Each structure stands twice: as C-alpha cells, then as structure tokens.
Amino acid sequence: MKVSPILAGGIGVVIGAGLALLARPTTAPPPMPLPEPALVEAQVFAPPRxxxxxxxxxxxxxxxxxxxxxxxxxxxxxxxxxxxxxxxxxxxxxxxxxxxxxxxxxxxxxxxxxxxxxxxxxxxxxxxxxxxxxxxxxxxxxxxxxxxxxxxxxxxAKGLPLGESPAGRSFPAIEAPPLPFDAGRGAEVYAENCAACHGEEGAGQVLGDMVYPPLWGARSYNWGAGMATINKAAAFIRANMPQGMENSLSVQQAWDVAAFIDSQHRPQDPRFKGSVAATRKAHHDNEFSRYGLEVAGRKLGDPDQSPPFGASAGR
Structure with missing residues (x-):
C-alpha cells in the first residue's frame, strides 16, 4: 500500500525539451528560474537506504x-x-x-x-x-x-559531522505573513487544497490505495505536538505540501491554512494542569498557539469538548 504524508498529495510534473530541437529561437530564451530553497536543500545530503x-x-x-x-x-x-x-x-x-x-x-x-x-x-x-x-x-x-x-x-547520518546542523534539518524557515494569519481565509485554502484528501472535517480518509491522515479530531496529534503551533505547521506546509506541489501555496496561504487546522479541537495536552488557563500559561502562552482561546464559540482545550489524551482517544 502506498502511503501519503500529512495534507493533500499532488502530481510531479516533468517538462520535455524535445521541441527545442525543431526550431532555433530568434531571441534569447528567458533565464531559467532558480530552484526554491527547500529543493536546493533536498540535494545536499543523500542518506543511505x-x-x-x-x-x-x-x-x-x-x-x-x-x-x-x-x-x-x-x-x-x-x-x-x-x-x-x-x-x-x-x-x-x-x-x-x-x-x-x-x-x-x-x-x-x-x-x-x-x-x-x-x-x-x-x-x-x-x-x-x-x-x-x-x-x-x-x-x-x-x-x-x-x-x-x-x-x-x-x-x-553516517558521514555527517557531530554537533552541526546540516542543510535540510527540520523545516525551512518561513517568512512572516504579509497579513496577520487568519483561520477564516485558511478555511478557504483548506477547502481548495486539502479537503479532497483529508476530508471536509479533517478526519483523514482512505482513497484507493492511498491513506491520508487526520489533521484534527480524536485521531490526530494532541495539543502538545509541535504541529499544534501555527508557525511550525506553516513552515511544514509551505515547504512540503501539497505533496508533489511543494512551495505552490503562497506564504500567506500556508500561514492561514495552518491557523485554520490548529484552530480545531484535538486531544488534550498530556501536560494538562487541571485547568485550561493554567495549561495555557505554562505551555501555550504565545501567539502561535490557539489552546485556551475562544474559536467559533468554543474554548479550545476545554476538557468538556476536547477528546482525552492517550491511546483510548476516539476508539
């Protein structure tokens, strides 16, 4: 079974150059565009299989x-x-x-x-x-x-020097969005680019021999995960999604769809301190976490509305 990573997949495009042999242009062709930074990094190190x-x-x-x-x-x-x-x-x-x-x-x-x-x-x-x-x-x-x-x-990692971060580590840095990130706009980005594979409700689905994982809800990552912070999710999405169409979303779209995904309910943070307010203060008190905030009339992380942490969630 082939398996897709998080978020929607895509199709790689191969451009042939055969027509160039049939006619010689009368003007100089435009310069080739430079590859995206993420694609350059992908060529830096080839790990053994x-x-x-x-x-x-x-x-x-x-x-x-x-x-x-x-x-x-x-x-x-x-x-x-x-x-x-x-x-x-x-x-x-x-x-x-x-x-x-x-x-x-x-x-x-x-x-x-x-x-x-x-x-x-x-x-x-x-x-x-x-x-x-x-x-x-x-x-x-x-x-x-x-x-x-x-x-x-x-x-x-054989051959890499110890104590140094090689090119390609983690996710490529993403620029700040031109406008403040917005979950409402992100919902539109999600509907256009992600929902066909991950489902309208973000629950994931199986389509033929492809498996698309859930992005929120009881069967997704919990509030303690790095992907539950908008800046990390935006960096991952911009560089890697949709699969095969990496960097096709604009910087703004990546931030907005990350804000939408991370403004949904998901399993409780295992570091829960007895109240949403105390947990936010200890672990989520920053602009990139929606935990403990009111979204669409619901408080994210509320134990009465959030799936519980742990292996029993959603089973």
Missing part, C-alpha cells in the same frame, strides 16, 4: 527502525493512540530534507530543549514524538523500539 544496511543484528535494527517510521501503528502499536505514523511529518521514511529528516537531527543530540527544560538524548526526543504527535504512551528508553529508531537515524 535501510535496504542496503549489512546483514546481521545491526542491519536488522536499522530496517526495523525504518519500518517503525513507516508503519508506526502496526510496528509500534502499543505506543500509538491515533491514526498517524512517524512518516506523516518525517517524510520519505525520515529521509527528506526540509521535512524533519532523522539523519539531520541525529548528529545534534544530546541537546537542550526548552520544551522540557532539560538535556535530551535522541531517544528522549523520540519519546516525545510518541507522547505528543502519536498521542500515545512512549516506549521505554533502551527499548527495542527506540533502539531501532536510533539505529536507523544513526545509519542514515
């Missing part, structure tokens, strides 16, 4: 790590509480530059993270992906699951 890892326990761990990234809901079912997979954010099995590639992250751990005010190992960082993005129960440090993911990331 898991299929080429050596036979034996090490190679087996590498290949298991790739499988967990691709088929998280089955390969790590006990730790997943929604309908997402790691590959929905870490595109192309975690190998695509500009889409949070694992090979670019690995050489930079251990690292300090403001999110938990601690030095994090690579495995600790992966635990947080399970906790927030997968809305699940993280595997234990040193478990077969995390060892395999780390082995896969380390294998792909």
């Amino acid at each position: 898991a299929a080429d890892a050596p036979a034996g326990p090490w190679g087996d761990a590498v290949r298991l790590g790739e499988r967990i990234i691709m088929e998280t809901g089955t390969a790590a079912a006990a730790h997943v509480g929604n309908d997402l997979a790691c590959r929905n954010c870490h595109l192309d099995a975690g190998s695509k530059a500009g889409a949070a590639p694992l090979w670019a992250a690995f050489p930079n751990f251990p690292a300090y993270r403001t999110k938990n005010d601690a030095i994090n190992s690579f495995q600790k960082r992966a635990q947080d992906c399970f906790l927030y993005s997968m809305n699940g129960v993280p595997p234990a440090l040193g478990s077969d699951t995390l060892n395999a993911i780390e082995a896969y990331a380390a294998y792909m």
Whole structure:
C-alpha cells in the first residue's frame, strides 16, 4: 500500500525539451528560474537506504527502525493512540530534507530543549514524538523500539559531522505573513487544497490505495505536538505540501491554512494542569498557539469538548 504524508498529495510534473530541437529561437530564451530553497536543500545530503544496511543484528535494527517510521501503528502499536505514523511529518521514511529528516537531527543530540527544560538524548526526543504527535504512551528508553529508531537515524547520518546542523534539518524557515494569519481565509485554502484528501472535517480518509491522515479530531496529534503551533505547521506546509506541489501555496496561504487546522479541537495536552488557563500559561502562552482561546464559540482545550489524551482517544 502506498502511503501519503500529512495534507493533500499532488502530481510531479516533468517538462520535455524535445521541441527545442525543431526550431532555433530568434531571441534569447528567458533565464531559467532558480530552484526554491527547500529543493536546493533536498540535494545536499543523500542518506543511505535501510535496504542496503549489512546483514546481521545491526542491519536488522536499522530496517526495523525504518519500518517503525513507516508503519508506526502496526510496528509500534502499543505506543500509538491515533491514526498517524512517524512518516506523516518525517517524510520519505525520515529521509527528506526540509521535512524533519532523522539523519539531520541525529548528529545534534544530546541537546537542550526548552520544551522540557532539560538535556535530551535522541531517544528522549523520540519519546516525545510518541507522547505528543502519536498521542500515545512512549516506549521505554533502551527499548527495542527506540533502539531501532536510533539505529536507523544513526545509519542514515553516517558521514555527517557531530554537533552541526546540516542543510535540510527540520523545516525551512518561513517568512512572516504579509497579513496577520487568519483561520477564516485558511478555511478557504483548506477547502481548495486539502479537503479532497483529508476530508471536509479533517478526519483523514482512505482513497484507493492511498491513506491520508487526520489533521484534527480524536485521531490526530494532541495539543502538545509541535504541529499544534501555527508557525511550525506553516513552515511544514509551505515547504512540503501539497505533496508533489511543494512551495505552490503562497506564504500567506500556508500561514492561514495552518491557523485554520490548529484552530480545531484535538486531544488534550498530556501536560494538562487541571485547568485550561493554567495549561495555557505554562505551555501555550504565545501567539502561535490557539489552546485556551475562544474559536467559533468554543474554548479550545476545554476538557468538556476536547477528546482525552492517550491511546483510548476516539476508539
């Protein structure tokens, strides 16, 4: 089964040059446009394939790590509480530059993270992906699951210098929007570019042999996930979506549709402090989080209206 990452897919376009052989232009052709920065980054580093890892326990761990990234809901079912997979954010099995590639992250751990005010190992960082993005129960440090993911990331990062961020790490920076981001405009962008695959209500769907993940609701990422912040979602969308049509949305459209998606209900933040106000003050008190704000007459994050955190959400 082919699997699509988060948001709508697209079709790559190949332009032939055969007609250029039939006639010689009378004027100089216009200069070729420069490629988008995200596309330049995609050519910087070519990680090795898991299929080429050596036979034996090490190679087996590498290949298991790739499988967990691709088929998280089955390969790590006990730790997943929604309908997402790691590959929905870490595109192309975690190998695509500009889409949070694992090979670019690995050489930079251990690292300090403001999110938990601690030095994090690579495995600790992966635990947080399970906790927030997968809305699940993280595997234990040193478990077969995390060892395999780390082995896969380390294998792909072979040859990269330690402690340096290579081109293509995380998501390409996005410019500030010309106008303040607006969820109302974003609803129109979503209807035109995303709903056909992810559904009008953002619940995801299966179309033929393609699986499109949910973007909000009980089976999506919870309020603690990075994608629940508008600036991070906008950067990801601008550089990577629609798939095959990367950078086709304007900067404004990317910000607006991110604001729309992140203004919907989703599972509770696992760091919930007993009230929405206290949780917002501790973890969401910034312009890029809608948590705790009134949207369309509903308070986002309200326990009475939000799906619960954890593996039981939506089941």
